[in-house]
Amino acid sequence: MQDRVLRVLEYDKMKKQLVQHVASSLGRNKIERLVPSTDLEKIQLWQEQTYEGAKVLRLRGRAPLGGIFDIRASLKRAKIGGMLNSSELLEVASTIYGGRQFKKFIDTMVEEEVEIPHLEEMVEGIIPFTDLERAIKQCIDDNGEVLDSASPALRTLRHQIRSYESGIRSKLENITRSSSKMLSDSIITIRNDRFVVPVKQEYRHSFGGIVHDQSSSGATLFIEPQAVVLMNNQLREARVKEAQEIERILAELTEQVAEHVEELLENVDVLAEIDFLFAKALYSQKIKGTQPILNGDGEISLTKARHPLIPGEEVVPIDVDLGKSFSSLIITGPNTGGKTVTLKTIGLLTLMAQSGLHIPAEEESEMAVFKNVFADIGDEQSIEQSLSTFSSHMTNIVGILDKVDHESLVLFDELGAGTDPTEGAALAIAILDDVYQRGARVVATTHYSELKGYAYNHEGALNASVEFDVETLSPTYRLLIGVPGRSNAFAISRRLGLNETIIEKAKGQISSDNTQVENMIASLEETQKSSAAEWEQTLSLRKEAELLRDDFVAKLEQLEEEKEAVLAEAEKKAEEAVKKAKAEAESIIKNLRHMQKESQAVVKEHELIDAKKRLEEATPNLQKKKKSKKKAVATKHELRPGDEVKVISFGQKGHIVDRISEKEFQIQIGVMKMKVHVDDLQYIDRPKQIEKKPLATVKGSSHHVKPELDLRGERFEDAMLMVEKYLDDALLAGYHQVSIIHGMGTGALKKGVKELLKKHRHVKSAKDAGAREGGLGNTVVEFK
Incomplete structure (x- = not known):
């Protein structure tokens, strides 16, 4: 990475925050030499180490790293025959003690089955020189004075x-x-x-x-x-x-120290890595960082990302997607609206991720590993070189274009600014086209209205803007993806009291095309705000539904456990009764045989009658509790797959998926399937198509077509083929409405199903099911 890019993106300022969390000069030296890596495997290792450090802090609250010093210079002097003073020897003993204590700390956590494999491997390299430490401590006190003893x-x-x-x-x-x-x-x-x-x-x-x-x-x-x-x-x-x-x-x-110089140097190297690791973990805690998912495909997906140098109470989180469906993001909006902060946030978080640091964003945020990050941000006009603002920017851009390739991230601030607007906009478009052709990922900010239309006309590009509140005449610093920025000059002027006649005259100077574009942008902004509000409401309802479902499942499990306990108790009592009956029967038979043996003749009739009576009395009386039969309306209707029914014991509605036996059906309530006895079902309604065709079958086959298709657990390509075939089968079966269960997951399966249904010529509508029928994880399809 270029030093200039690190400076412009404030990487050094971030390192000044990081260095505040080191425990010794060992960690400080590591941070001073820290630069982003481009090796994906190495970065992944660094990220995992930082995660383990954060895990230790979360479980223990601290890491015992006190008393560790950088003793490498002292060790090298001892190796060549120099004599160490008492303070230097005390630092050697203190560092040995610090390493031993940390090793013990990690070993204890491992014994408690805390998974920290990287730290476990690190401390294996620490050799506890207990004898050397004891020898020094017996001769030198904590103030560095040689003891009388x-x-x-x-x-x-x-x-x-x-x-x-x-x-x-x-x-x-x-x-x-x-x-x-x-x-x-x-x-x-x-x-x-x-x-x-x-x-x-x-x-x-x-x-x-x-x-x-x-x-x-x-x-x-x-x-x-x-x-x-x-x-x-x-x-x-x-x-x-x-x-x-x-x-x-x-x-x-000193001679004793010299005997172990190499091993002590290795100890120091390990402790330096550990100090650096925990500095990163402590910094992650401070900025509320998370471990990003890394990729080498140039894909960035940030959720609620925050610039680490802006105080938490002031920073406005942003969501950014780049490199998946589009590779160029064009941000427009007013000055001081947050465009430059957005660029720096994307750039700095990329450098942090490639340095093994956690990033201030939500879990599951994704970062790409780039070979190069280029940035043209701010006015770096050079008075000594007599360069104008435009010349300064263009000199930098020329240098970028000489090196940019498909493994690059490029950040342009106010691209094409500082010259004639028409020529500047044309140059900006040409530069963006060139960078796009090379396969780089690019984020650019601009004032030019011509670039608002650029993303609409170019594949791989997308508009974005920073929001401006006309009521308060101030930016909100929120990033709106997919919506270009619009001019607020007239609205601001009106709020500030400019004469309406002047404003109307000014509007007349603008072409109708520009006016239509501004109106379209305003409409897009309103639509996105409305969608965001609805999405928040949907998430709230979904959480509520999940809580209800979890409560329902918990109660159902509790009922099952109680049922199992009652059955177990009944079985135990029955077993005891049978044992008692068998013992009684054996006693009776024994008596009969004894009587027959003694009389040496056939047993008399009245004796047999008496023995039979005793056997009957010994038979266990296991009366079954009679169930109060709930007469279902189903007696008037023959229940069939597809019928809407109510499960009486649960008080929930569902539909019949399949008949299991004469008296049992498989019922689906929302996303849950269960076996239910016919006596526990109440008929509600039957779709018209099912009335016409009691046994829905596919022409040319004998198998039933169910009113729903479950795709959960299927691969994407297989799932799409299954949906196409199922729609044909359902149409042939005469269904008016079916359900496709795809679950939530990553959302890819749901998105694919929705896209396929949009294109199907026989599908009238496709919408998310109700909260009790699977919600966002189930799509209800209605045929034409």
């Missing part, structure tokens, strides 16, 4: 130092108390790392010793009295030994 020698030396310091202070305090008149101030201070007292000039010979400094006026001398010179010498010697011991300890620790 770092070595026995250091402990001894520091004990001596404290002892010498105590002795010197005690001696000097005695001197200050006994000779306070000779001192400028009764304090003990330090000069050249030696303890001294401030002596007045005239008493310098009273103390002896060494003069180390004097005040600016010369009236005070800082003297080390002879009485403490020896003690100061001993202290100085102990401090030198202390420094040597500290140097030895740091050198020893």
